[in-house]
Amino acid sequence: MTASTLRVLVALTLVIALGGCTWLKRKAYDGFWGRESWQQPARVIEALGLSPGDRVADLGAGGGYFTFLLAEAVGPQGRVYAVDVDTGLLSYLDERIVGGEYENVQTVLADFDDPRIPGEGVDLIFTSNTYHHIEDRTAYFERARRYLGPGGRVAIVEFKKQDGLMSWLIGGHSTDPAEIDREMRAAGYDRVASHDFLERQSFQVFRAGR
Numbered sequence: 315m316t317a318s319t320l321r322v323l324v325a326l327t328l329v330i331a332l333g334g335c336t337w338l339k340r341k342a343y344d345g346f347w348g349r350e351s352w353q354q355p356a357r358v359i360e361a362l363g364l365s366p367g368d369r370v371a372d373l374g375a376g377g378g379y380f381t382f383l384l385a386e387a388v389g390p391q392g393r394v395y396a397v398d399v400d401t402g403l404l405s406y407l408d409e410r411i412v413g414g415e416y417e418n419v420q421t422v423l424a425d426f427d428d429p430r431i432p433g434e435g436v437d438l439i440f441t442s443n444t445y446h447h448i449e450d451r452t453a454y455f456e457r458a459r460r461y462l463g464p465g466g467r468v469a470i471v472e473f474k475k476q477d478g479l480m481s482w483l484i485g486g487h488s489t490d491p492a493e494i495d496r497e498m499r500a501a502g503y504d505r506v507a508s509h510d511f512l513e514r515q516s517f518q519v520f521r522a523g524r
């Protein structure tokens with residue numbers, strides 16, 4: 315082991331010991347270095363065309379990177395369900411909700427094969443950098459249709475395969491956009507939009523059909 319590898323390992327161990335696993339996960343999901351520049355969150359939210367009062371599920375909410383932006387977009391009359399399978403991250407989100415102005419956000423503990431979104435049906439299931447985590451996605455999103463209200467949509471932001479350093483960093487955490495389209499069609503959705511302004515991610519929107 316080289317001295318620099320050892321330094322990285324020691325630093326990582328210290329970070330985990332001092333900050334805890336949830337902290338590290340949250341930072342990893344939110345980005346250590348300026349995610350805004352490549353994520354363009356304001357443009358993503360604008361492209362979703364949400365209206366005040368809409369109900370949205372943020373599937374795989376993680377550290378809430380998009381959750382609170384979605385909450386601002388739907389306003390106090392709207393609702394955002396922050397859905398995740400990780401109880402540590404959900405507790406972190408609960409602290410932000412209780413301590414702040416986000417009364418329209420509710421955390422939801424999902425099963426790995428079922429988002430368990432409460433209520434009468436949402437207008438949008440939004441998911442960012444989570445699609446690759448889901449197993450048997452066609453069956454998952456076929457089942458998830460019951461959580462959508464009339465005309466409900468599913469928006470999927472997902473890393474594309476990368477070259478060079480990014481490929482090493484994100485490893486298998488990506489899905490080919492054509493594969494997403496194929497799987498969503500098989501699950502009974504039609505693609506209604508495909509945005510190409512994100513350099514690292516695909517951004518596709520589907521509506522339940524048939």
Ligand SMILES: C[S@@+](CC[C@H](N)C(=O)[O-])C[C@H]1O[C@@H](n2cnc3c(N)ncnc32)[C@H](O)[C@@H]1O
Pocket residue numbers: 343344373374375376377378379380397398399400403424425426427429441442443444447448449
């Ligand atoms: C890479 S993070 C993305 C977090 C956030 N959406 C973002 O863009 O920063 C993936 C999240 O998906 C969650 N996750 C993984 N499998 C899931 C599943 N089957 N259902 C819901 N959430 C899941 C993980 O716990 C994690 O918080």
